[in-house]
Structures are given as C-alpha cells and as structure tokens.
Amino acid sequence: MKAGLGLALATVVLCLLCALHLAAGARFSSPALVVDALFNHDPRNYQHVVVIKQRLTRLVVAGYAGAVLSVSGLLFQKILRNDLVSPSTLGINSGAVAFVILGIYIFELNGAALFWPALIGGVAAVAVTFLAAGLVSRGGRDPLSLILGGAMTATLFSSATTFAISLDPDRFGNLMGWLVGDIGNFDYQPLAWLWPVGLAGIGLAFILCRQIDLLTLGTEQAAMLGADPRLVRAGTLALAIPLAISAVCVVGPIGFVGLVAPHITRLLIGETGRVALAFCALCGAVIVITADIAARTLLAPQLLQVGTVMALCGGIAFLVIVVTTLRRRVA
C-alpha cells in the first residue's frame, strides 16, 4: 500500500470509529443526538451529558493511550531492532504500576503527581530488563533474551505490587480497575496534566524520525551514515519511556497496543519514515478505541476492562506474530 493512501485510510477509519464510539454504549444514541450533543450541548439533557462526559472523555483517553503507546512501541522496536519488544513486553507497565502503588502507599500521592513514581518505575524496569537480558544472552543478540528479561522484570515488579496490595487491600479498592488497565470516568483528570508529555514526545519523535530510522541499520552502519548511535539511542529511550508512562498513568497497564500497532504498520506501509510514525499512532488509537467499544458493549450492561480485552486480543496477536515471524525466519 502507498504510504499516503494508508494514512488517509487510517484517518477515515479513526473518524468512523470515533463516531461509533460516541453512539454506542449500554444504550445506543442516534447519530443526530450525538451531533446535537457535540455542537448544541444542553447540560440539562441527560443523554447529552452521557455522550460528552462519559463517552467523549473515554474516547479521548482511549485515543491518547493508543497513540502514545504505539508510538512508544515503534520507537522501542526500532532502536532495539527487535520486533517483539513493546512497553509491556519490556516490563515498563509492571514497573510503573509497582512504583505507583508504592507512591500511593508510602507517600499518599494521587492524580498527575503519580507520573513521577511511574516514570521512575518505568526507567527502573527498563534497566532491570536490559541487565537481565544481557546476563541471559551473554552478549549475544538473541531477540528472545530481551523478552525473557522483560518477563522476569514483569514478574519481579508485579510480585512487589501484589505484596503491597496484600498489605492493605481496602486502600486500593478503587484502583482495581486501573490495576488491570481500564478507562473509567474519573480517568481524564491525570490526562489534563499529562497530555503535553504525549504531544511533546510524539512531536520529538517526528523530528528525530530520520536518525531513529538510521539506527535500524545497526550501530556501526548508523555511525557511518552520520548519526551518533549512543546519543540517538539514549534520546529515543528518553522519549519512549515517558510516552508509555504517560499512558499508563491514565489508563493503567494496557498491554500490546505498543506491540501490535507497529506490526500492522510494518505490514501495511513499511516502517520507515514519518508517515509510518503517524500511521502507527493512528493505528494504535484505532485499536484501543475498538477495544473500548468492545469492552463496553460485548457483555452490556456489564463493563469489561479495556486492559483485559486488550490483553486477550493482544496476546493472541502476539502469538500470531511470534508464529509467523519464526516461520519466516525458518523459511
């Protein structure tokens, strides 16, 4: 597919999904009502309030989370030259959750302030993952070692999380949804503070796109083509981690968008260039919004957590990716 066409198509799909997201729910709202609620808002009309206060915020949160997580995933996959990494498979999600829980438990933080412990947790998780992967592979470049390091890190941090929760379960009662990844009604508050992180991160990723692309050719090749590999890698890590964290703070550890969206991008329009980056962001937004629609409507009136829906679908997608990549490598 030509890159421009792909981008246009993704935009159209995203718009359609947004409309569907606003209309669909426990009770289906007619398109006219949605338009009315958007452009002719009447705060006394309950259905208008539902569309704006509940669905629109959910839509924005879902779109934001999907976009930043998938851009973060794409950046990781490029600089680590490993198709299987993403914020969740590197253990960043678990690290952030563990530190957020500790932040709540020890320092009684809340809201956007939780970004900082989450960021520390994410950085710590990446460090542990790299360390573990380095020790497991002993300098080799097996794509598995990073994933395994990530799995170890995730176990490590989620154990810590479980421990902290089991100390005083009542205190974390209202966090249960967040712990498995959910978009609830209260969630837009941190986003109001955190969206600049996402915007700046994606913007910088656009500016640095060329250098990051060079790095996909390998360290030496990138150096010979005029990029400073260490600088670019450090810079990209400094972008990708806060991007993922800013989403985790809002919606909790939603996994696998960051893994799947880059793969879809690569499959449809290739991974090089800014258009691919933009496509990847749109693709991530589409995925999470779809998952959110599914979570709200599949078992209606019961709500599912987006995180679990994503983990289920994303896990299956991960399985397919693994099987197909390995098949191709054998062939």
Added chain:
Amino acid sequence: MKAGKEQGETILTLEDVTFGYGDRAVLDAVSLVFRPGEFVAVVGPNGCGKSTLLKAMAGLIAPGRGSVMLAGQRVLAFPRKKLAQRMAMLAQSNEAPAGMVVADLVGMSRFVHEGWLSRGTPDDQAHIDAAMRTMAVADLADRRVGELSGGQLQRCRMAMALAQDADILLLDEPTNHLDLKHQYALLEMAREQAARGRAVIAVLHDLTHASLYADRVILMDGGRVVADGSAADVLTCTNIADVYGITTVARTFGRAIVHLPESAGE
C-alpha cells in the same frame, strides 16, 4: 570533489595505531598514508586485523595508542555527521530490517546531506538514482529488504555507500555474496571511483582481485603491516609463504597474479 588530485597530497593518515582486546593486540603500531585517487587493497589471513583497521579508520573504535588523521584532524574528534560527509563504509555485517523498502534503505545514505528542513532535494534524488543504476539495483527499488537475495542486498548496501557521496570509500569484503559477474562489476566500479579522485580502501580476500584492480596492496599479518606497495612487489611467493604459511607458485595473466598451491603446479 573537494580533494585535490595532485600526487603526494594525503587524505587519511594512520600514525602508530595500536588497538587490542584485553592483552591481545589486534593492530600493532600500524602507520599508513592514503591519497585521493588511489584504490588500495588490504589483504591478509583471517584475523590479521584487516576489518579492525577499517573500523579504526572509520572512527568506530578508539585506538589505544596512535591516531587516525583525516585532513589534518583526528577522526575521533569529528562529529559523526561531519565525518560521514567525508567517509562512507560498506561494513561486513548485513543488518537491515526485513520490512524496509530498498528505496528507503538507499535513501538513508543521504542523511548526511540533509538539514532539519531540507531533504529529498533533486540533488539527493540524483545521487540515489545514479548509485542505484551503477549497482544495477534500480529495478529493486520497491522491493523489501527481506525479499532480496544476499547478493542483491550487498549491491543495495554498496549503492548506499556510493550515494553518500564521500571522498573516502571503505569497503569491507565488498565482493561477499556476489556472483562472478557482479564481483567484477563491483571491482570495476571501485576502480572508477578511485579514478574520479576518491580514495577507495577495500579489504579483499581474493589476491587475484587485489592484483588485478588495486593500485596498491597492503599485506597484513598479526596486526602489523608486512608489505605495502604495488601488487607485483607485495604479492610475492616469499611474502605469501611468510604470511599465509603455504608454499605457492605464482602465475601472471597481464596484471593479474594468481597464487596456486605448489602441488597444482606440477
């Protein structure tokens, strides 16, 4: 071309370059001078430090002692982008993401000439097209890297090095993966680049190739330069026996020197 062509001007100088992993010296006090317009072949047995020599020239490793000077300035002091404008390298490792389109791959070589806001200029495109035509990969432009054969990929990577438009071309075993026709085409191309005033420095395995195409041959062993000069002076049976540990008989066909094992001579 920025570099002058008059004889005697040097572009790249190695002084007493020494490099080692742990206490094993890979390069041992190597001093060399390279001039523009020269096609230099570096030959020697496996593990003699040829590839490491290229990496030292490219500033990819920092020598423990001595220095590599490019136009009077230490290579390591150059910012990578400035250095890449002067020097292109075809590395041995074949790493490129399988999903990347060939045109994008070759296009990456123009990064060194891009500004924050200027890219894809007609000049860029002209260099890319010319390089892809030279390496006969123009018809592969829309293919993905994963679909290419080893030889095709090698030619695409060579096209990258060409499109970078640098004064110095470092080629590490450029004929790898290539079939007979493309091997000779590549060596012809390398000689042509030298004739245009570039310095071409290539690690070659095939002594015949080296003798046939290179203006100058550097024979290395154990991290040291054993001989440096014209093919006829360097690729003697004595030198070959010393360095490779095999007794050979040499036959010449025009410029080409072919070393055959002694038993094949009878």
Added chain:
Amino acid sequence: MMRQYLTLRIGPAIHFPIRLRPALMMLALIILLGIGTLYSLRLGSTDLSMSDVIRWLMSWHDADPETSAIMILRWPRIIVAILAGAMIATSGYLLQVVARNGLADPGLLGISQGGMAAVVLGVAVFGLSPAWLAWAGLAGGFATAFFVMALAYRLSSSTGLILVGLAVGIVLSAAIEIIMVRGGILQFARWLAWSHGSLTSVSVGGAGMVAIWAAVLLPMALIASGQMMPLLLGHEQAAGIGASPRRLSLFLTMIAAALAAPIVAVVGPIAFLGLIAGHIARALVGERPAEVMPVTMLCGALILLIADTAGRTLFLPVIVPAGILVSIAGVLTFLIAARLSPSSR
C-alpha cells in the same frame, strides 16, 4: 577437571559408577534441607525451642498438646513446600531438556497458566470441589502443553517454543484476569496472591494429595533422567546414536505437565523456580541429566522451603506469599548466578 569415581558393583549384572562431586553435592543439599526443615518447624508467629521440635519429631504421638497444635499447622505446609519445590524444579528441568533451552520453565511455557485457567474456571464457573481441582489443573496443563508443542512443532528453533509458550501464557493470564476482577478488591487481592503462588491455605488433605503425586512422578523423572543424555544433542543427532527423541520428548513433556498441575491447584504457579533451580543445579554439577535431576529437585525444594519460611516469619504480622519471595529472591539470585558463572550455560 578431576573426575573421581566410586563404583557400585554387585555381581555381574550391576555396575554403577557414581561420581563423587555430585554425590557430595547431593549429600550437602540433603543436610541443608534437613536443617532448613527443622528451622522452619521451629519458626513462626510462635517460636518454639529446638528441643521442643526434636521431642515432637521423636515422639510423634505423645508430645505435649500445645506443640502438637502448632505443628499440625506447620508440617503440612513444610511438606508441601519441599515437595512442590522439587516438583516444579523437576518440571522446569525436564522442559529445559526437551526444549533444548536452559530458559524453559512451566511458568514460561504457559503450562502453569493453563492449569491455573482450568482451576479458576473450575472454581468460579463450575464450583468444583478442591479434590477435583488438581485434575482440572492437570487437564488444563496437558492441553496447554500440547497446544504449545503443536504450535511450535514446525518452528524448529528452540527459541520458538518459549516465545509461543510466553504468548499462550499471556492469553491465558488475560482470561484468568477477566474472571478475577469479577469479585471485589478483597477477592481480587486473594486471587492476586494465589496467582503468584502461596502456601498459606495448605491443609493436611492438600499435603496428602501432593505427596501422592510426588511419590509417583518424582521417581519416574529420576528414572527417565538416565535416558535423557542423547536429547541434549538435538533430535537428529540423538536419533543418530540410537535414541528415539520424539517419543521421549513427548513422554517427558507429559511428566513435566503432570508435575506442575497439582502444584498449581494447591499452591498456585511459582514462576521462575524451575528456571532458577535448573540453572543452579547445572552450575553445581555440570550437564549430565542423571546427576542434574536429583540436584535440581533438592535445590527447588530448598529454595521454596526457605522462601516460604522467610515469607511467614520475616515480615510478621504480614505473611508474604512464598511465590512472591521466590520470584523476587529467585530472579535476583538467578541474575547474580548468571553473572558469576560466565562459562556454564
């Protein structure tokens, strides 16, 4: 390396060389395990004196009632810790040999999650009684093991098996999570604790069940370990020297799944124990399966016993589930061990 043999020879039929180093290693581990057992019997929310413990051990029936009352709470848990540790470690080592990858582990190959999903389904949806849970876990573990093996069958690289297992495990964990968030936070916390492996709720019945499974499966694994050497060479070469690798692999995978299933039902999955125990064992005695197997069992038992004892004594009044300590301490020791042994892999 100096090899010292001790040959056990009885008549013309039996000739059994025993290497000294592994034998000594096993002896040392057994002694450590004994000491560990005594200490974990002694320690707890009410510490006993060592003499009380030994008197209770000597005279099972007519010990003083106070000690007995405490012991009845402690000994099933300790038995389960030892057996579960040995079984999970054995399961992990078997999978490592079959997958020809030192990084295999029932938790990583999705087998634990398969058993877990079956158990969760059994409890939450079908309301099975505890006696049936082990069977449900077994069925789930088997099904997952075969599914993973079948998917990875054509992938030839041993890396593929682990990645497929990881992916299947992730899918199953998500399914489990959907069921877990049904209840309130208290139940969720309890599920979370169990999903990391906890020995808090072990009863005499559970201990008995684990003991029966262990009595059948551990000897089988020990016997099988004598035949496993050719598998280390890879399938083609193993067939070349006269083994039948496919049948053996299948058999070993079944044993591995069967070893993990009852533990998942009673204790919950204990991630990375198999990986860590196998790794330590190979660092201690080398690569021969017949020697690594018993050492792995002892290591696993020792690690889980220490983790459980530490979990229920160090942070009183909070009781930390053993699985959490295993994964924290275990992953850390694994990393240190990997750091310290640059050659063995």
